[in-house]
Amino acid sequence: LLPPSNKFLKAASAHRSQVWEEVRSAALKLSEEEPILAPMLTTTIIKQPSFSAALAYHLATLIETPTISADLWRDVIVDATAREPEINMLIEADLVAVMERDPACDNYLHVFLDFKGFLGLSLHRVSHWLWNQNRRGLAYNLQSRISQVFAIDIHPAAQIGKSVLMDHATGIVIGETAVVGDGCSLLHGVTLGGTGKEKGDRHPKLGKNVLIGTGVSVLGNITIGDGAKIGAGSVVLKSIPPGATAVGVPAKIVGKSIE
Amino acid sequence: LLPPSNKFLKAASAHRSQVWEEVRSAALKLSEEEPILAPMLTTTIIKQPSFSAALAYHLATLIETPTISADLWRDVIVDATAREPEINMLIEADLVAVMERDPACDNYLHVFLDFKGFLGLSLHRVSHWLWNQNRRGLAYNLQSRISQVFAIDIHPAAQIGKSVLMDHATGIVIGETAVVGDGCSLLHGVTLGGTGKEKGDRHPKLGKNVLIGTGVSVLGNITIGDGAKIGAGSVVLKSIPPGATAVGVPAKIVGKSIE
Amino acid sequence: LLPPSNKFLKAASAHRSQVWEEVRSAALKLSEEEPILAPMLTTTIIKQPSFSAALAYHLATLIETPTISADLWRDVIVDATAREPEINMLIEADLVAVMERDPACDNYLHVFLDFKGFLGLSLHRVSHWLWNQNRRGLAYNLQSRISQVFAIDIHPAAQIGKSVLMDHATGIVIGETAVVGDGCSLLHGVTLGGTGKEKGDRHPKLGKNVLIGTGVSVLGNITIGDGAKIGAGSVVLKSIPPGATAVGVPAKIVGKSIE
Numbered sequence: 001l002l003p004p005s006n007k008f009l010k011a012a013s014a015h016r017s018q019v020w021e022e023v024r025s026a027a028l029k030l031s032e033e034e035p036i037l038a039p040m041l042t043t044t045i046i047k048q049p050s051f052s053a054a055l056a057y058h059l060a061t062l063i064e065t066p067t068i069s070a071d072l073w074r075d076v077i078v079d080a081t082a083r084e085p086e087i088n089m090l091i092e093a094d095l096v097a098v099m100e101r102d103p104a105c106d107n108y109l110h111v112f113l114d115f116k117g118f119l120g121l122s123l124h125r126v127s128h129w130l131w132n133q134n135r136r137g138l139a140y141n142l143q144s145r146i147s148q149v150f151a152i153d154i155h156p157a158a159q160i161g162k163s164v165l166m167d168h169a170t171g172i173v174i175g176e177t178a179v180v181g182d183g184c185s186l187l188h189g190v191t192l193g194g195t196g197k198e199k200g201d202r203h204p205k206l207g208k209n210v211l212i213g214t215g216v217s218v219l220g221n222i223t224i225g226d227g228a229k230i231g232a233g234s235v236v237l238k239s240i241p242p243g244a245t246a247v248g249v250p251a252k253i254v255g256k257s258i259e
Numbered sequence: 260l261l262p263p264s265n266k267f268l269k270a271a272s273a274h275r276s277q278v279w280e281e282v283r284s285a286a287l288k289l290s291e292e293e294p295i296l297a298p299m300l301t302t303t304i305i306k307q308p309s310f311s312a313a314l315a316y317h318l319a320t321l322i323e324t325p326t327i328s329a330d331l332w333r334d335v336i337v338d339a340t341a342r343e344p345e346i347n348m349l350i351e352a353d354l355v356a357v358m359e360r361d362p363a364c365d366n367y368l369h370v371f372l373d374f375k376g377f378l379g380l381s382l383h384r385v386s387h388w389l390w391n392q393n394r395r396g397l398a399y400n401l402q403s404r405i406s407q408v409f410a411i412d413i414h415p416a417a418q419i420g421k422s423v424l425m426d427h428a429t430g431i432v433i434g435e436t437a438v439v440g441d442g443c444s445l446l447h448g449v450t451l452g453g454t455g456k457e458k459g460d461r462h463p464k465l466g467k468n469v470l471i472g473t474g475v476s477v478l479g480n481i482t483i484g485d486g487a488k489i490g491a492g493s494v495v496l497k498s499i500p501p502g503a504t505a506v507g508v509p510a511k512i513v514g515k516s517i518e
Numbered sequence: 519l520l521p522p523s524n525k526f527l528k529a530a531s532a533h534r535s536q537v538w539e540e541v542r543s544a545a546l547k548l549s550e551e552e553p554i555l556a557p558m559l560t561t562t563i564i565k566q567p568s569f570s571a572a573l574a575y576h577l578a579t580l581i582e583t584p585t586i587s588a589d590l591w592r593d594v595i596v597d598a599t600a601r602e603p604e605i606n607m608l609i610e611a612d613l614v615a616v617m618e619r620d621p622a623c624d625n626y627l628h629v630f631l632d633f634k635g636f637l638g639l640s641l642h643r644v645s646h647w648l649w650n651q652n653r654r655g656l657a658y659n660l661q662s663r664i665s666q667v668f669a670i671d672i673h674p675a676a677q678i679g680k681s682v683l684m685d686h687a688t689g690i691v692i693g694e695t696a697v698v699g700d701g702c703s704l705l706h707g708v709t710l711g712g713t714g715k716e717k718g719d720r721h722p723k724l725g726k727n728v729l730i731g732t733g734v735s736v737l738g739n740i741t742i743g744d745g746a747k748i749g750a751g752s753v754v755l756k757s758i759p760p761g762a763t764a765v766g767v768p769a770k771i772v773g774k775s776i777e
Contacts, residue, residue: 114662144373403632
């Protein structure tokens, strides 16, 4: 996982159609190389009119159940992104963020098809919109499917900024009143939770470009400042200033970043 | 996560039919508000004759596979709860416990439909009954499906008391000879495991109303006393007395609760 | 989890057909005892001509989706194991390793049907072969399905030795340039990851018979020597010599094994 930069913000706005072209041409190439993937790639990407339509199809297929079909879920996703176009811009910025920051990732198609963190976060952006429309029952149901399919449990009310990377993503839990700023990177096993002693506004607030390592718990209504880094396995119970590096159980500040 | 109380024990016995009425009327309301959920809510809840029948239908649908249908799983669950009515009482007490202790939870229907911890624990209560009937092959298969679908791995022989909350629940692992007392709350990522040095009786014994934070490992045939609290990210290798609070890697006692 | 021995290496080569006979006869017995499991056991095991064919059928059924059928996945697995017979030998050695080292496991059929760690690792061996054939798109897709179904995220390029046990397995993450030696045991929640500061060769190298406890993060291009043991919840940032025991956040050496 490389440190975040600001390049992706420009990239996201400049290259929207370029991303879709890259995904589509990579899908065409892969469908020729791997006949087993051809039907999936054709229905999911090649025959779709846009990035947004393709992603809605893909996400709906991943979360369908015997009692709520992919077609029904697709209608929900398409409706949400049509009424709130910012959702698609956020999702494309997330896609670019994965490519920029994850050294194991070498093409957009791979992120689009396979990255649990990207797929789960995309669906959270839909559940968050449903929540804000006061459609809480459906928002909860979608949260639940994200948790079952991707092992990522994000309360629909949680506020997640743009260009956010959730790497590997298994076991991530983000509470109702948590805020994650633009450009943050969260590894798998990260909890942004409550202490159990508070009601109401009780979850962490992350600034911009924060990096949270594997298996970290950040607990309580505390602030993690812009650009701060939290080392793997830490338990953070107090606010961390901007640019600081903190590690340990409980976490202590061990350095100040100067980037 | 709020501290446990004893209110729910009374509530569970007093309000059995009230819980079902609340689930059913919330399902009716939601099916009018969200047409996408109406078919699921109708087959799962509205057309069902009882809480027990509805839950069996819902659980079976969640764990079905191409080789073991929902109908077959439903027969197993209905048969278990008919022969051992205590299973349903335990499940309803768990439902009430979630509502009482989780500040993010505001209605029974949400828990019933969506909470991995509640759903996985309900199925464990069936696998535990199968184990005690010496139907180990089926108990293991059910354990395996719970682990695949909800990322909760509870050995069928593990003994779990009543009114237990597993919040978020991803990554929970509970070993064969573990005991969890009434009113305990376990956050996600909790392991009640062995040390690898013992055979036979080798897993932790939790008293009543114990609270185990996110990502905690409790290892070995040790005792966690009634009302003890273990802080997030701790590794517990020695017994903890009743009412104590322990934190750290390895965990040390840092306080004595006086509630 | 018991310490590893070398017995299983001999056992694996000596008893290949014996393992299949045991799986098959246990399946016959269980299908008589549990009619609900009979159709699954018949199609998955009893009617199959070999261990390899049975496992391919079972794995393909577990990972199928609406867009990639079990039949298509089965062709991929059968093709891989036909072209590279070592895959089956590695898988059978893993099966024997689970039986030898996990005290909660009492028969091969249980491991074959139910153990996420065994099933996920078997599929990784196929995705690793695909990666080495330069079929990266399909290898990534398989990695993604393993992560969705079993919550085990192993990069297809990661090199995993023989007779490896992944116990419980939820949340395991293994990076692109990681190496896991023969006879290693990894509990659930283990990360073999990068520090985020390096590109290229950036993941841990585990020697033989290493034991990594629950929730451990090993980060960076460091070496864990043969027979070393890492205690639960540790964060390992520096190389550990052979035979040593290390614990803590960050991990420190606390003992030298003399087995």
